Amino acid sequence: MRPMPMAAVGTALALCAGAALAQGTGGTAIFVLGSDPSGLNRNLSTSTPDGLVACKVYEGLVDVTPEGDIVPRLAESWEISEDGTTYTFHLRDATFHDGTPFTSADVKYTYEEISGKFSSVFSGAAKAIESIDTPSPHEVVLHLSKPYGPLLRTLNCTQGAAILPKHLYEGTDPATNPVTTSEPVGTGPFMFDEWRRGQYVKLAKNPDYWEEGLPYLDAVIGQVLPQSSSRTQALMAGEVDYVNFTLLPSNDYMMLEGNPAYTMIPSPVPAIDVMLANTRNPDLADPKVRQAMMMAIDRSQLLATAFNGIGAAATMPFTNRMGWAADADTDFDALYPYDPEKANALLDEAGRPRGADGTRFALSVKYFSTESDSQLEATALKAMLQQVGIELVLEPGERVSVIPAVFTSFDYDLALVAYNSGGDPAIGLTRIWSSATEGRNFGNPTGYSSPEVDALFEEGQTATDRAVRGEAYAAAQRILARDLPVLTLHERIAQSGVSSKLRGLEEEYYLPSFRSAHFAD
Incomplete structure (x- = not known):
């Protein structure tokens, strides 16, 4: 197992860090947080620490690849009307981390009551959506007042459209609800485990994730490193596995580029x-x-x-x-x-x-x-x-x-x-x-x-x-x-720094879920 000398993380955390198991499955990957998240609900914030944690716990109806392609997540498929004003999504069988089934009611509630009211990124989509129908638990229909070009691209966690559990939010103040502040409950590949403020946030593998075989990792840990200079040092020392491009100083690129121990992943968006x-x-x-x-x-x-x-x-x-x-x-x-x-x-x-x-x-x-x-x-x-x-x-x-x-x-x-x-x-x-x-x-x-x-x-x-x-x-x-x-x-023209031992992140958008992340054999 990888040693974890940083006192802020602690001995208990060190014991679970990083070793890869056979066939590239198992182990714990460590990513960097520049600060503690202000909350754990991406739909209420565009802050990077919030998103780096939340988009491993939550998912949108779709996701976006680095090449810009739209791929299914909580929606298995969809149809768009010829005039571009009606989107019909067919939802997959999935459950929230507390065992409650995910349904179209969660989508409607999320878009109308949280993303549409609080997310600056989702505001354009919210303005375009005229009404939402839920003809069945596994079907949701968005009716637009007029076409909205980037609608599909918007319906992912990164863009403030992570699907939230209606049964835990309804009738509460989203900003102060514990699901936002300290105990997130999503459908994503990882579920909340522990948060030691100023030190780390730990997420454990979701054993009931809807996509069989995923995630590969046992856990992921967001380690708080407030000083930008210490992040590259931690990566080079093998103490962390991933530094998001928003947190990696451009002055440090030259130390990593060309070194086979690290992979540089360009940001997929300007x-x-x-x-x-x-x-x-x-x-x-x-x-x-x-x-x-x-x-x-x-x-x-x-x-x-x-x-x-x-x-x-x-x-x-x-x-x-x-x-x-x-x-x-x-x-x-x-x-x-x-x-x-x-x-x-x-x-x-x-x-x-x-x-x-x-x-x-x-x-x-x-x-x-x-x-x-x-x-x-x-x-x-x-x-x-x-x-x-x-x-x-x-x-x-x-x-x-x-x-x-x-x-x-x-x-x-x-x-x-x-x-x-x-x-x-x-x-x-x-x-x-x-x-x-x-x-x-x-x-x-x-x-x-x-x-x-x-x-x-x-x-x-x-x-x-x-x-x-x-x-x-x-x-x-x-x-x-x-x-x-x-x-x-x-x-x-930013780049993320990744240990070459950790694979699969090159396939993800800029707030990676780690759903396919794994250590090389």
Whole structure:
């Protein structure tokens, strides 16, 4: 068995860690958590620690492969009407971890009462779903008011559509229900076993999982490693088996790439690093100020210093890696070339002169203290903005404090956040700017509201022709590039780090269930 020297995990945990059994079955795989989860319900949160645990316990009707294909999970099959407004799902025989049968009533309850009300990622689908019928326990029918292009892609755990047990949630506050906070009950390949806060979350094999023979592992453990530098060290020391791409510092890629002891798995979906600007703040209310800030930021230098040259400097609000939804006419290099002199002139024009000490105004910037990339990014931005008289006050914090400050109470000036696209703008990107997502975790926290942009987002998600969808998103980006409530700074080309002994994760989406994970013989 693999030794576990880290005191935080403890002797009892060490005894169950990692050894593979015959035929690649059995054993315990250890994955990294950057912090304790804030809860264990993915439908209430887009926080990575929550999802890394919850999407092993819960499942959606479907899943998505790294290639973007939709595959069955709790739905065995489905039919779509010719006009794209009726989806009929045929459900498989499955049970929740407490032995209660999974039925169509759980799907209806989840979508109507939890995902539809609380998930920023599911909000587009929720708006499109007009009604839900349950003609039998094993059949559920979604009626849409109009077509919604990425509907199937949305109906998985990662996108806030994990099916929850109605019998344990109905009549309760989902946010405080123990099933959310500490005792999750799903249908997934692993079931909750133990949570020692600040140390680890342990999940045991579900012996009654609906797919015979799976999962292969006896257990999986999420080990809390708050310091980003310690995660790569733990992987290289054989103390953990998997570091998700959201938690692996890009500066450490070179230590792992080319080493046969590790496998690097590219993220299956594009992601972006952004700086959110709270437009409720008088210092940030004028678009000219935000445009000046964009010209004061050397995005190429930021790429080299903060992100170790990995990825690309952003050239548009969305991402170039999603070509069909990119706008060829929006180019930050042309609109906002690095030019401190022009940035200074624009700030003067906006009526924000320098004071006697050379400072125009001060802004705080919040970011996650556990992310080394964010620390480097914040430090570089402070130096760049200081050149134009904007004093940046760095405010690193734990996710548990930063997320509510930014997305619930809006108690911030600037915030550094990474957004995963989910493979479609309607799922992962429009939530950054959409008026409809304000107040939801990782929804629009900037106070920006544009009826024109909202209408274009609506067209982009409801059109059935991808070319038409792409035109709508391109038009929206031209407006967003002008208004700049969000400064998109970096395109991530991220990778997860995996021990080469652990196989099967390359077949999964970005919050892997570990259902097919196994140790090599």
